[in-house]
Amino acid sequence: MAAEHETFSLGDFTFADGNTLPDARIAYATYGELNQARDNAVVLPTWFVGTHADHEWMIGDGDGFVLDTSRYFVVVPSLFANGLSSSPSNTPPPFDRRRFPRPSIEDNVRAHHRLVSEHLEITGVELVIGGSMGAFQAFQWGLSHPDLVRRIMPTGGASTCSPHCRVFLEGVKAALLADPDYGDGEYEGPPERGLRAVGRVYAGWGLSQAFYRQALYRRMGFETLDSFLVDFWEAFFVDLDANDLLSQLDTWQRAELAKTAGYDGDLARALGDIRARAILAPGENDLYFPPEDMAREAEQMPNAELAVIPGPWGHFSDSGVDEECNEFVRETAHRLLARD
Numbered sequence: 001m002a003a004e005h006e007t008f009s010l011g012d013f014t015f016a017d018g019n020t021l022p023d024a025r026i027a028y029a030t031y032g033e034l035n036q037a038r039d040n041a042v043v044l045p046t047w048f049v050g051t052h053a054d055h056e057w058m059i060g061d062g063d064g065f066v067l068d069t070s071r072y073f074v075v076v077p078s079l080f081a082n083g084l085s086s087s088p089s090n091t092p093p094p095f096d097r098r099r100f101p102r103p104s105i106e107d108n109v110r111a112h113h114r115l116v117s118e119h120l121e122i123t124g125v126e127l128v129i130g131g132s133m134g135a136f137q138a139f140q141w142g143l144s145h146p147d148l149v150r151r152i153m154p155t156g157g158a159s160t161c162s163p164h165c166r167v168f169l170e171g172v173k174a175a176l177l178a179d180p181d182y183g184d185g186e187y188e189g190p191p192e193r194g195l196r197a198v199g200r201v202y203a204g205w206g207l208s209q210a211f212y213r214q215a216l217y218r219r220m221g222f223e224t225l226d227s228f229l230v231d232f233w234e235a236f237f238v239d240l241d242a243n244d245l246l247s248q249l250d251t252w253q254r255a256e257l258a259k260t261a262g263y264d265g266d267l268a269r270a271l272g273d274i275r276a277r278a279i280l281a282p283g284e285n286d287l288y289f290p291p292e293d294m295a296r297e298a299e300q301m302p303n304a305e306l307a308v309i310p311g312p313w314g315h316f317s318d319s320g321v322d323e324e325c326n327e328f329v330r331e332t333a334h335r336l337l338a339r340d
Contacts, residue, residue, distance in 0.1 A: 002053035003029045005084055008115045013086075019101035021091070026111050027084035028052070028077040030120075031059045032069030039124025042072045043141065043149075045112065047132035048248055049240055051084055052076040057320035058329075066330045072126060077112040079103075079133060081247035088185075088243035097243050098185035105133075105255045109140040117148070127337060129153040131318040132289070133248070136161075136255040139297075142274040143260055151336050152274070155281040155309070155318040155329065158293045159257040160267060165288045166253050168205055173249055175201045176242060185243050192238055198245070199233035206233075208285035210312035220321060271300040278304035279336045281329065283317030307332045 005027045013024035029052035034040065044055055044067065058066040059074050067074050078085040080103040088100040095101065116122045125148050128141040135157020142152040158165075179194025181187055211217075217228040237245070258267040280298045282291040291308045298304040309317040309328050317325045 002051075002056055003031065005029045005052055005078070007084075008119045010111055010114060013111065015101040015107050016104045017102040019095070021086060021095055021101055024086045024111070026077055026080075026086075026115050027082075028075060028115055030076070031067075031074040032072055034073045034120075034122070037124070038122050039126075040072050041116065041120075041122045041125045042067050042074045043112070043116065043125055043128045043130075044074055044076045045108070045128070045130045045134045045137040046076065046078050046082060047130065047134045048252060049082060049245060051078060051082055054319075057326070063334065064330075066326075066333050067129075073122075075116060075120065075122075077115055079108055079137075079248060079251070080111070081244045081251070083241060083244050087241070088247050089241040098246075100243070100247055102254075103247070103251050104259075105136045105140050105251060106144070106260060108251070109137055109144055112137070113141075113145060113148075122148075125149045127151045127153060127333070129155065129333060130157070131155040132157050132315065133252055133255070135159075135289075136252075136257075139257050139271075139274070140260070142276040142278065143257060143270055146273075146275045149276050151277045151339070153279050153281060153333055153336055154294070156283050156286055156315055157289050159271060159297050161253055161255040162288075162293060168288045169249055169253050172198055172201050173246065176246065182242060185246075187242065190238070191242050195238045195240065195242060195245075196234040199235075199237040200229060202237070203229055203233040205287050206315045208287060208312050208314035210285060211314060211316075214312060216312065268300050271297055272302060274301050275303065277336065277339050279307050279332055280304055281307045281309055281318065281332055283309050283311075283314055283325075285312055285314045286317065287314055289315065 010024040014020040081087045128138045130138045135154030138152045138154040139159040175197035176194040179191040181191040222228040263270045280294040282294040298306045
């Protein structure tokens with residue numbers, strides 16, 4: 001059973017789009033104990049439509065886990081629009097549904113930094129580790145808070161949403177918006193056909209050609225390809241709120257580290273200013289965050305290396321579904337945490 005989450009009130013929070021959301025809040029869960037110096041923290045931000053529960057495979061007491069709670073105090077803050085933090089689905093008018101502000105990655109990190117520094121009174125972060133949209137946040141933490149963050153480990157992601165990745169996400173959005181039941185976001189019941197269509201689109205991108213060639217969905221408990229499409233992919237997306245999903249897709253598409261104030265679109269300079277020790281860990285066969293993107297980023301960072309997660313699991317390489325991938329992530333995180 002997943003840990004209970006808590007909420008941190010941000011008060012009136014102004015987003016990069018200029019909108020101020022009254023009584024904004026961040027959901028979070030913590031694991032382990034802060035030491036006396038309050039500097040043994042690890043920040044593990046959530047990924048696309050994920051919550052703290054999706055990351056608990058990484059967290060536990062002992063070095064058999066990626067994050068050992070006998071040594072580290074692990075904080076898992078939720079992205080805006082994940083249904084637990086302030087979201088289109090849980091915000092009252094006039095900022096409900098499609099009227100919700102447009103959070104950026106930098107907005108999320110700014111809110112999470114307030115949680116960490118103001119509310120939890122953490123004085124040092126040993127590691128920020130995050131996959132997919134969590135990877136965007138890990139890069140942003142490293143750039144925005146160099147005196148707090150000692151190490152970063154973005155996995156299965158990038159510092160910036162590439163043009164190809166934006167195109168993939170346009171297909172996801174189009175599948176949902178084509179459902180007339182969506183009704184410009186003012187639906188009374190979920191636009192189920194659109195949400196199921198999103199699952200079908202995602203199925204072709206989330207996992208590699210080799211995954212399907214080897215019928216590895218059987219290892220996930222699905223005997224046939226059709227049952228995998230219906231009982232895994234469609235079932236996952238049909239339970240989500242459509243406006244929350246679209247909000248996070250928008251945040252994802254606009255992710256760009258070089259938009260950080262003072263960098264004027266210069267990604268090389270932004271990456272070069274990340275002083276934290278870093279290991280960038282893409283999935284070997286990730287179709288929309290290919291390892292060559294992280295390889296280029298690592299080359300432009302002063303204290304970074306590349307560690308490609310091997311195997312056919314594509315964007316699922318860092319999601320907890322495969323024991324060999326999990327062990328690679330664990331060993332890599334431990335190697336990074338051992339560095340001064």
